[in-house]
Amino acid sequence: MFVIQNSSLSFLNRNTVLWLTLSSLKGISQVILIENTVTGFIILAAIMISSPYLGLITLLSVIIGTLIGKIGGADAESVNRGLFGYNSVLTGMALSLFLSGENRWFIALIGAAIVAFFSAAMIHVMKNTGLPILTFPFIILTWFLLLTTYRMVTFKLSPELIPQDLSHWTLNIKGETNWYNGSVKGIGQIFFLDNNLSGILLYIAVFWAGWKFGLYAIIGNAAALITSYFLGGEHSLIFMGLYGYNAILTIIAVSIVFKDNQRFALLVGIIAACLTVPITASIDTWLLPYGLPALTMPFVLCSWLVLGARKVLTSL
Template sequence: MEWSLTVDKALPRPVRVILRGVGQVFFCGNAVTGLIFLIALFIGGLVAGLAATIGVVTSTITAYLLGFSEDDIDAGLYGFNGTLVGPCLFLFLEYSPQLWLYVILAAILSSVVLAALIRILTPYRIPASTSPFVLTCWMFMVAVYSFDKFTPGPVLPTPEIPSIVAGMGGLSIEAWFTVWTDDTVKMWYTALTKGIAEVMFADNILVGILFLIGIAITSWRGAFMALCGTVVGVVVPVVLGANQNLIEMGLYAFNPVLTMMAIGWVFLKPTKKSAILALLAGILTVVCQAGLANFLAPIGLPTLTFPFVLVMWMFLFAAGMSKYWSEPKI
């Protein structure tokens, strides 16, 4: 929307860059969108909002002090990984005063990792996206076992051999799609909205709605792709018989949300063909997430957004071989 761009440009540069960094979590380099995202995070929880703020400020300042690309910094590209690092570490690790220092250090390193990956991936015209956040958080999560001042939180998966899911643990497939009661409508509403909110680790319906509004302010197509992604992240797991609790919490949906936005809106020309490709990518992301969750189970690490990153990379590399997308738009 034009008015949001006007507001974006009118803001002081430091504020504009920081807010764009928050917005770039959903590929939205718009300060107004970033502000809505940040407000939503504070609504979801004061600690999460503070952690995200500290993360984005730290990672952005780090990029500036290390002399990285001014254009990338202005676009907020050195902010979004830091934005994710903060809430992530506070979710998966036990709270302690030292954890704030841990978040700052992780945010600093996320900018260094991003710069390194940009250098590696740019010749292939492939974006680093949230891979610095994933790699940094994995490293810091595993590292806590060696530090007496930090303790894994109850949400961090316990290292174990993966086991077969014992059914849906709730409604049947038919009930999800054919029996429309207050309970099923509530489940769909909850799963769809939380699927968007969980991109920033927010288990909150209102946060998901605000995120979608923020995306729509930047791009209607982006919002549509995000909505399609969360639908894929509910429908496909239901059909395949995934754990119902995980579906309702949106934990199968947040990766397809990012994948479909990346493929169907950001990095390929926004056409009907790229929308179909985005749908295929979204479906594969669900399967990839389930596979990576089992692969990482023995070492007790969450998948985070790595399913999205992996599938996005595969599809962008594949697009470079197609006569329709020989030059991905990045």
């Protein structure tokens, strides 16, 4: 009798570990609006190659978010699909990068936990609108926690995030034009990565989920590169991929994931991807006095704009 119980317990543990692994990998892939365990694994490998520390934070953050969704009694399908993990992934990564000090990893993991509750609240608030929450919880929580660095000594802003006075701001559009870097690093910046090999792996991860995901990611990034270049953006930002990552997420969202058989979905997606460029520039300017990054707010605003308009303009 004891042996049977012990075997049953081991089987249960194996099932739990398997469920947590699969759901967590899907949570990582959901950052780019894809539900695929292999894609999630390749993304995690790409992050690990760039920074083992960041890879560990990613893994712990997605596990925390997934477990909170499960233990908290959220809809099982949503938890299993990784929808409680992706905001935790981004929050944990962002806070570990944009804060300094020995305790930043602890703050990052606490943030990954808090954003899971925030996600649940946003799901409830947004359910009547028919719009997805996307990465809005990650953006707001990360901005709020970074702003606490000006009032609380426990939180220390990274020296890389330097507040600047707009009255003394000068635009420098000079610099090297490296189209290869811009093509590869755009997708990497979704996960705060500035590594060409990691960017290539991320494209492989996206193509694994489906050729359309990969092709649209390339189109979205190209649209942002061309738009930002001809609008006279700073070359250093363009070719680091800082105008591309929001465009990639936007075109995938409006042209594939949340498309309801609209005839002009790809065209609308390209337009929305191009629109993320001036919106990114605008948000960057707003946040300049605080030294905060735009994160994925351009993606959220452009996606909500298109998805909301489709409620009325049904052909879009």
